[in-house]
Amino acid sequence: MAAHRYLSLPRRLAALILVVGLSCLLVNVSISLMMAWNGTLTERPSYAIIIPLLILILGACAAKRVVRNYAEIEEQLRGLAFLSATSDLKLHPVHGSDPVASGWNYIIDRFSGKSALSRLEARLAQGSRGPTDAPLMEVLDQLPDGYALTDANGRITQASRAFRMLLNMTGTGTGQSVEQILHGISADQTGALMQRLKGSGRAVVMEFVIGEGETTTFLRVARHAQADRGYVWILRDISQQKLAEEMRTQFVMTATHELRTPLANIKAYSESLALYDDIDPEEQKHFFNTIHSEATRLARFVDELLNVSQMEAGSLSLATHETDISRLIEEVMVNLQPEIERKKIHFEQRLPAKIPRLCVDKDKLTASLVNLVGNAVKYTPDEGKVRLEVELTPTEMLIHVEDTGFGIAPDDQAKLFDKFFRSSDERVQAISGSGLGLAFTQEVARLHGGRIAVHSELNKGSRFTMTLPRLRLQAAS
Amino acid sequence: MDVAGKRVLVAEDNRVMSDVIRFNLQRTGAVVTVASTGSKALEMLRTEDFDALLSDYQMPGLNGEELCRKVRHCGRNEQIPIVMISAKGYEIDKPRLQEELGLTRFLHKPFSARQMVDVVQEALSSART
Numbered sequence: 001m002a003a004h005r006y007l008s009l010p011r012r013l014a015a016l017i018l019v020v021g022l023s024c025l026l027v028n029v030s031i032s033l034m035m036a037w038n039g040t041l042t043e044r045p046s047y048a049i050i051i052p053l054l055i056l057i058l059g060a061c062a063a064k065r066v067v068r069n070y071a072e073i074e075e076q077l078r079g080l081a082f083l084s085a086t087s088d089l090k091l092h093p094v095h096g097s098d099p100v101a102s103g104w105n106y107i108i109d110r111f112s113g114k115s116a117l118s119r120l121e122a123r124l125a126q127g128s129r130g131p132t133d134a135p136l137m138e139v140l141d142q143l144p145d146g147y148a149l150t151d152a153n154g155r156i157t158q159a160s161r162a163f164r165m166l167l168n169m170t171g172t173g174t175g176q177s178v179e180q181i182l183h184g185i186s187a188d189q190t191g192a193l194m195q196r197l198k199g200s201g202r203a204v205v206m207e208f209v210i211g212e213g214e215t216t217t218f219l220r221v222a223r224h225a226q227a228d229r230g231y232v233w234i235l236r237d238i239s240q241q242k243l244a245e246e247m248r249t250q251f252v253m254t255a256t257h258e259l260r261t262p263l264a265n266i267k268a269y270s271e272s273l274a275l276y277d278d279i280d281p282e283e284q285k286h287f288f289n290t291i292h293s294e295a296t297r298l299a300r301f302v303d304e305l306l307n308v309s310q311m312e313a314g315s316l317s318l319a320t321h322e323t324d325i326s327r328l329i330e331e332v333m334v335n336l337q338p339e340i341e342r343k344k345i346h347f348e349q350r351l352p353a354k355i356p357r358l359c360v361d362k363d364k365l366t367a368s369l370v371n372l373v374g375n376a377v378k379y380t381p382d383e384g385k386v387r388l389e390v391e392l393t394p395t396e397m398l399i400h401v402e403d404t405g406f407g408i409a410p411d412d413q414a415k416l417f418d419k420f421f422r423s424s425d426e427r428v429q430a431i432s433g434s435g436l437g438l439a440f441t442q443e444v445a446r447l448h449g450g451r452i453a454v455h456s457e458l459n460k461g462s463r464f465t466m467t468l469p470r471l472r473l474q475a476a477s
Numbered sequence: 478m479d480v481a482g483k484r485v486l487v488a489e490d491n492r493v494m495s496d497v498i499r500f501n502l503q504r505t506g507a508v509v510t511v512a513s514t515g516s517k518a519l520e521m522l523r524t525e526d527f528d529a530l531l532s533d534y535q536m537p538g539l540n541g542e543e544l545c546r547k548v549r550h551c552g553r554n555e556q557i558p559i560v561m562i563s564a565k566g567y568e569i570d571k572p573r574l575q576e577e578l579g580l581t582r583f584l585h586k587p588f589s590a591r592q593m594v595d596v597v598q599e600a601l602s603s604a605r606t
Contacts, residue, residue, distance in 0.1 A: 264587035430537025
């Protein structure tokens, strides 16, 4: 369509000139004939015919030149527009001084240096080729998603760097079949994939899992059919997305349980108090105390959630004041005394004669130590031992919390400080916990410029050590 | 119905919860025994007769589901009506469990004390028919 319109332009121009010339001729001949018939045409009748004829001939010559130039330019432009990888296009100037011809000649002149022209030609030729060329692959190599092109037989013709890395391929992969590579990784999943590929239309997308445990990679595999030359395969690593989804599910499960359990108790106890007027006063008091402690537990969980959401937003900050650390530890112990007594834990405390005052966030550090000592009590069987020790070095203050509890498996130790992590150990699962305490405690230690470490042996016990830079925290005050 | 004198076994590891269940069931005249783990509950069911079992789903060691499966083949109390209590959400398939384990009811935490008593009474009356 477009090509046809381009070609018709000079013809229209030529037709216009001819029509104008012929009209002139027709008018002159008519006037001459009319004058001859009236008898007014007496002398030099040939002028009336010769002058319009001259105009017509000159016009036709000019039109021919312009039309030839336009046709030449058009041919070259068409060559550029429909340039193919194989065509050998040469651009050249045209004769003439009309605006279009001089404009064209100016462009040719600009690129007249042989190298410049050949560069243009090379660039135009490159742009017109398919996506299998080197420059495009260079770009694809920089992308985190993996791309590969396969021919109609499913053999790889090109594979980007990420594609090869995601499938652990060595070499360029050229000539290999993507299906076979996937089959080598997991025959089961490839079977399902092949089923989908067979019955597919143009595009197929499915998930593919590589490896297991810690090193699991979740891939989204997409295959798009090309009109006539095989397929484009696109791989995307969606492991992070999967991890986030898993964590969210875990969170909802933990939060549901952590909210429901104290709520259930509050509801049942308060309802019992309302139902019966004749409850023994001692028992009534016990009911009220239970409601109070369950409400406290609920409030603590909500606080933990808020802390963690602040941690995630990066806005958990300290409000530091000069603090008496001995008093702070006393407060921690007041908090935990009821539980220690209930479980008949043998608690031992070893503190230096004098602990320096430090500039810390009292509330957050208290909560952190309640977490550490509280965990020791919680995960130690009845009548076990828990020890709290403060050790001072010239520059640091070390707070050790040691227990004779369940201990933590080496695999679990690595994930212990992750948000919402809870050991799959049955003994731990049977005890309620949010999986947020240690994540918060570690963050509080870090914000104070300190750190936290754990040494633990399964079925023997654990020892957590929080280290605070006391010189710096003293200087701060 | 009159539940006075009926023997109800409560398998619940959370002491705070088992106390309030015991309190409410005793008010109806039922004879309540509490087992703090699934294994202890199973042991009791093998040695004594009970009229109904109220079991928590999440317990250390033998959990509520495993306990119920074992009860159905333990040689004693095999037909006992069971009420399961759970604080779990969608992660357990409750209709399937109810069907498979022959549970009278699933009671969701937090539940009302009166509702709990009603459900236990329903379980006790279902045993009679």
